Amino acid sequence: MLSSYLxxxxxxxxxxxxxxxxxxxxxxxxxxxGSEITGTGYVRQEATAASxxxxxxxxxxxxxxxxELNFGGVSSDWVTSIDEVRIFDAATGGNLLYSTSASIxxxxxxxxxxxxxxxxxxxxxxxxxxxxxxxxxL
Numbered sequence: 001m002l003s004s005y006l007x008x009x010x011x012x013x014x015x016x017x018x019x020x021x022x023x024x025x026x027x028x029x030x031x032x033x034g035s036e037i038t039g040t041g042y043v044r045q046e047a048t049a050a051s052x053x054x055x056x057x058x059x060x061x062x063x064x065x066x067x068e069l070n071f072g073g074v075s076s077d078w079v080t081s082i083d084e085v086r087i088f089d090a091a092t093g094g095n096l097l098y099s100t101s102a103s104i105x106x107x108x109x110x111x112x113x114x115x116x117x118x119x120x121x122x123x124x125x126x127x128x129x130x131x132x133x134x135x136x137x138l
Contacts (some may be wrong), residue, residue, distance in 0.1 A: 001098065001099050001100065002097075002098060003095070003096040003097055003098060003099065005095045005096060005097070006095075006096075006097045006098070023089035023090075023097075024048065024049070025046055025047070025048050026046075026047050026048075026087050026088065026089060026097060027044035027045065027046055027047070027087065027088045027089070027090060027091050027094070028044060028045045028047060028069055028085060028086075028087055028114065029044045029085070029086045029087070029088060030042075030071065030082045030084075030085060030112075031082065031083065031084040031085070031086055032079040032081060032082055032083055032084075033083065034084075036086075037078055037079050037082070038077075038078075039075045039077040039078035039079075040075035040077055040078075041072050041073065041075055042071065042072075042075070042078060043071075043091070044088065044091055044092070045069040045070065045071055045114070046091070047065075047067075047069060047087075050066070050067070051065060051066060051067050051069075052064065052065060052066060053066050065114065065115075065116045066116055067116050068113055068114065068115055068116045069113060069114040069116075070111070070112075070113045071111075071112035071113060071114075072111065072112065073109065073110070073111055073112070074106045074107060074108050074109065074110050074111070074112050075108065076108040078106055078108070078112075079106065080105060080106055080107075081103075081104060081105050081106060082102050082103075082104040082106060083101060083102060083103060083104075084099060084100065084101055084102055085099070085100055085102050085114075086098065086099040087099070
């Protein structure tokens with residue numbers, strides 16, 4: 001879902017001429033029960049414009065992830081499930097840009113990643129579409 005912050009910035013830019021400079025780098029974060037996860041080795045994953053293909057002209061318009069986002073190995077002090085993925089304009093704190101619900105089980109010792117195959121963001125529906133291996137793997 002497009003955040004209120006980004007919705008307002010887009011509307012102001014397009015209809016009242018208010019300048020808006022989008023972040024050159026965005027950061028993908030994992031959440032559980034409303035809080036960003038914590039634990040050994042966890043950090044938000046950086047994505048740049050090069051991480052996404054150009055938006056499609058289809059309705060709804062979609063951008064596809066072109067490079068994997070690797071959160072590394074799941075440590076035993078991470079939570080065991082993720083219920084939301086959020087995108088921010090900063091490595092910590094920052095403005096929320098997008099969010100979507102998720103249902104992912106994390107297993108200590110497994111690799112946590114968002115695959116670049118089958119992962120897309122649609123503003124028309126406000127949802128991410130993930131392939132089944134979205135945050136899984138070894």
